[in-house]
Amino acid sequence: MEIKSGYSYLRVIYSLIEDKKEVSTNNIANALGVKPASVTEMIHKLTKDSYILHKPYKNITLTKKGEKEAIKAIRRHRLIEDFLTRVLKINKKDALKQTLSMEHSLTDKTEIELCRFLERPMHDPINHKPIPHCEKKITCERCLAGRG
Ligand SMILES: [Zn+2]
Structure with a gap:
């Protein structure tokens, strides 16, 4: 996978799903110790590259490809x-x-x-x-x- 920092994001998303917690921008930002704005940007990129699915007002989910990397x-x-x-x-x-x-x-x-x-x-x-x-x-x- 070419986006190196995306790696940690996928891991955190997987971990939130595992813990049955809400996969939200804030929860991801907290887990990684980054600003929500950075998360929004990476979520965009990971969605574009088909690692995750992100629909408005819905939890972020991993695609098959994203899950494999996660x-x-x-x-x-x-x-x-x-x-x-x-x-x-x-x-x-x-x-x-x-x-x-x-x-x-x-x-x-x-x-x-x-x-x-x-x-x-x-x-x-x-x-x-x-x-x-x-x-x-x-x-x-x-x-x-x-x-x-
Ligand atoms: Zn082994």
Whole structure:
């Protein structure tokens, strides 16, 4: 996906849906610590690029394409969080800050190695939410085995 900052947006949208919270500009802005105006701009772009659907007075939803990217973003985010807090013992607040700047730059290869190294963690250590499996085509052995 070419819009790098869009990555975090898709992750946050996915997370709000997961928590059954309203996917609104304000909730997204709060989660990312940005101004609502920036959110409006990115929502525009993500809609134009068919990652999300945004109808007036309706919740923002993810398209199939958007959901695929969001799951990848969630996975990377939670794997990094797990590594920073559980392995490096970094406190949750600092770990979250670090994660936000690291999640964009992870390559597929590093992502798989991280999943392998952490022995396929099932839940993130901060919010205890499920970490999705490695992707079908790029996967570690544990995820492949667990997929059945
Ligand atoms: Zn894996």
